[in-house]
Amino acid sequence: MAYDKFSIINTSAVPLPYENVDTDQIIPARFLKAVERKGFGDNLFRDWRYENDGSPKADFPLNNPKYSGKILVGGKNFGSGSSREHAAWAIYDYGFRVVVSSFFADIFKGNALNNGLLPVVVSPEFLEKIFDQIEKDADSTFEVDLPNQVFTITATGESTDFEINPYKKHCLQNGLDDIDYLVEMKEQIAEFEQA
Amino acid sequence: MTAKTLFDKIWDAHVVKEVEGGPNVLYIDRHFIHEVTSPVAFLGLKTRGLKVYRPDQTTATPDHNVPTINQHLSIKDELSRNQVDMLKKNCDENGIVYHGLGTEGHGVVHIIGPEMGLTQPGMTIVCGDSHTSTHGAFGAIAFGIGTSEVEMVLASQCIMQPKPKKMRITVNGTLDKGVTAKDIALYIISKISTSGGTGHFIEYAGSAITSLSMEGRMTLCNLSIESGARGGMIAPDETTFNYVKGRQFAPKGEDWDKAMEKWAELKSDEDAVFDTDYTFDAADIEPMITYGTNPGMGIGVSQTIPTSEGLSGTDKTTYQKSLQYMGYNEGDAMKGKPVDFVFLGSCTNGRIEDFREFAAFVKGKKKADNVTAWLVPGSKAVQNQIEAEGLVPILEEAGFQLRQPGCSACLAMNDDKIPTGKYSVSTSNRNFEGRQGPGARTLLASPLTAAAAAVTGVIADPREMM
Ligand code: SF4
Numbered sequence: 157m158a159y160d161k162f163s164i165i166n167t168s169a170v171p172l173p174y175e176n177v178d179t180d181q182i183i184p185a186r187f188l189k190a191v192e193r194k195g196f197g198d199n200l201f202r203d204w205r206y207e208n209d210g211s212p213k214a215d216f217p218l219n220n221p222k223y224s225g226k227i228l229v230g231g232k233n234f235g236s237g238s239s240r241e242h243a244a245w246a247i248y249d250y251g252f253r254v255v256v257s258s259f260f261a262d263i264f265k266g267n268a269l270n271n272g273l274l275p276v277v278v279s280p281e282f283l284e285k286i287f288d289q290i291e292k293d294a295d296s297t298f299e300v301d302l303p304n305q306v307f308t309i310t311a312t313g314e315s316t317d318f319e320i321n322p323y324k325k326h327c328l329q330n331g332l333d334d335i336d337y338l339v340e341m342k343e344q345i346a347e348f349e350q351a
Numbered sequence: 352m353t354a355k356t357l358f359d360k361i362w363d364a365h366v367v368k369e370v371e372g373g374p375n376v377l378y379i380d381r382h383f384i385h386e387v388t389s390p391v392a393f394l395g396l397k398t399r400g401l402k403v404y405r406p407d408q409t410t411a412t413p414d415h416n417v418p419t420i421n422q423h424l425s426i427k428d429e430l431s432r433n434q435v436d437m438l439k440k441n442c443d444e445n446g447i448v449y450h451g452l453g454t455e456g457h458g459v460v461h462i463i464g465p466e467m468g469l470t471q472p473g474m475t476i477v478c479g480d481s482h483t484s485t486h487g488a489f490g491a492i493a494f495g496i497g498t499s500e501v502e503m504v505l506a507s508q509c510i511m512q513p514k515p516k517k518m519r520i521t522v523n524g525t526l527d528k529g530v531t532a533k534d535i536a537l538y539i540i541s542k543i544s545t546s547g548g549t550g551h552f553i554e555y556a557g558s559a560i561t562s563l564s565m566e567g568r569m570t571l572c573n574l575s576i577e578s579g580a581r582g583g584m585i586a587p588d589e590t591t592f593n594y595v596k597g598r599q600f601a602p603k604g605e606d607w608d609k610a611m612e613k614w615a616e617l618k619s620d621e622d623a624v625f626d627t628d629y630t631f632d633a634a635d636i637e638p639m640i641t642y643g644t645n646p647g648m649g650i651g652v653s654q655t656i657p658t659s660e661g662l663s664g665t666d667k668t669t670y671q672k673s674l675q676y677m678g679y680n681e682g683d684a685m686k687g688k689p690v691d692f693v694f695l696g697s698c699t700n701g702r703i704e705d706f707r708e709f710a711a712f713v714k715g716k717k718k719a720d721n722v723t724a725w726l727v728p729g730s731k732a733v734q735n736q737i738e739a740e741g742l743v744p745i746l747e748e749a750g751f752q753l754r755q756p757g758c759s760a761c762l763a764m765n766d767d768k769i770p771t772g773k774y775s776v777s778t779s780n781r782n783f784e785g786r787q788g789p790g791a792r793t794l795l796a797s798p799l800t801a802a803a804a805a806v807t808g809v810i811a812d813p814r815e816m817m
Contacts (some may be wrong), residue, residue: 191426335499
């Protein structure tokens with residue numbers, strides 16, 4: 157799937173200070189009936205964002221006008237549960253390009269990377285600092301520097317390195333995906349099947 | 352030669368290429384697809400002008416989104432119907448075998464694979480569904496993937512994956528009466544938490560594991576993902592081979608003998624090293640029930656809800672938010688709490704053994720009036736077997752009706768939704784907020800504990816009634 161190339165971004169962030177945010181919350185199952193990859197952002201965090209009658213829940217961060225930006229900051233064990241890639245699509249489609257947490261569930265992390273959404277793992281202490289900074293000033297910005305793998309709190313200048321697999325980094329920076337790679341390996345795969 | 356785990360042996364035999372500084376290109380033997388996570392993958396394939404590379408290694412069935420009554424009628428919900436039709440169309444266009452609604456091969460994807468003998472020891476198996484871990488019960492590497500990866504497998508029969516770490520969970524001893532594989536799983540997750548397995552692939556071992564039936568092993572491996580692990584597996588043994596032998600797609604004749612030779616190698620070497628090791632005692636496990644909004648929030652049915660003492664920060668707020676959603680208080684006893692719905696089914700507990708246990712338990716008893724019960728077989732074959740074994744009259748006598756196969760209230764994509772605020776004792780795998788319908792409150796438990804709730808109308812200890 158084509159997505160925007162990723163390099164350095166500098167934006168404010170939306171805090172979601174809950175742990176174990178599972179993919180059923182990110183996008184509830186009843187919104188998985190589409191057969192195209194479109195419009196999932198509208199139902200991102202649907203049941204946390206809206207009442208049953210469709211009115212927005214004022215206390216949910218995504219509905220709070222003071223928060224904006226391309227970075228979503230979540231508590232530990234973000235993205236657990238169902239393998240639905242719709243979760244990554246919904247977050248991307250809503251406008252986020254980065255999700256920060258101290259811990260990600262495996263499948264979610266893979267899905268995010270396959271869709272141009274960068275999962276950034278920081279220490280629990282650094283995560284608290286990010287939450288504190290947003291709490292202090294919701295307009296605070298953060299820099300995510302993929303080439304150098306550094307995440308910085310602009311206001312304080314505090315920064316931390318983050319890890320990413322070199323192959324995945326290359327893919328993200330160039331907007332490439334694994335399928336191109338695999339299709340080019342056809343012969344080698346056929347040989348493997350023979351062996 | 353260095354000692355290898357069971358996982359290493361199968362993984363290493365399937366690596367087509369190690370990408371420098373990157374993941375492994377892993378060959379996939381078996382690919383299961385369903386209607387929800389495949390359409391965008393087929394669309395991607397079409398956009399790239401590609402065909403399915405190995406249709407004969409791909410099997411499809413619609414399960415997530417299908418009604419569990421009146422399956423002979425066309426599906427009422429337009430979006431659901433469209434998704435199911437789309438799967439059929441994609442399969443037809445690409446020469447993939449499709450087990451449609453009402454046909455003998457239909458059912459939840461993780462139930463039909465083993466039933467048909469498509470799931471075999473030593474294989475790599477994927478599906479765009481996290482509970483693909485179920486198939487690990489046969490000594491296979493089986494794990495859930497996202498839609499981009501479904502597209503990869505359709506296009507190349509390969510997937511790009513970093514090799515996970517290895518964990519061994521040993522459970523020794525004998526299970527108490529009334530304690531099942533489901534309880535072992537919920538117990539383990541309550542101990543290691545829903546992220547304890549992250550980054551790992553689990554091998555289950557020990558006498559309490561090897562004495563489980565294949566159905567029980569599938570239940571246990573199914574729930575591996577709820578500990579955060581990609582999957583779980585159990586070394587194949589006589590129980591496994593006896594289950595596989597004679598099934599539709601199982602090797603036959605000479606091929607069987609050859610397969611058996613290979614399968615005999617499928618165990619961890621004695622001195623193989625695991626990154627993480629846990630050992631539990633079966634005697635410590637009682638029938639389990641969850642009280643919160645993730646599968647790690649489980650306790651023995653006779654216990655009380657833990658307090659938030661000792662928690663702080665987001666740990667504490669998350670815990671309190673969870674209890675608030677459930678309408679429970681710290682320190683509450685679980686026993687005696689009211690129940691509105693009971694769901695028997697899903698890829699976790701929708702197999703014949705689960706229905707046998709449930710039926711044997713409710714035999715001669717009556718369903719409580721306040722409980723609505725949904726009994727949903729995991730597949731048409733399970734449904735046929737329930738009928739053939741004469742369980743239907745027993746269930747009906749006790750006030751229960753059987754529905755038709757599908758995922759049903761496990762994720763409530765169809766009409767089987769638990770209403771807001773209602774309590775559902777469910778044999779499925781996830782008690783997340785809204786999993787069984789917006790506002791629904793799910794309590795995960797075994798078929799026996801579900802049966803005890805169904806006949807008493809409250810949470811009850813099945814051991815006291817057996
Ligand atoms: S029964 Fe539930 S967990 Fe299993 S495949 Fe269906 S929706 Fe997923």
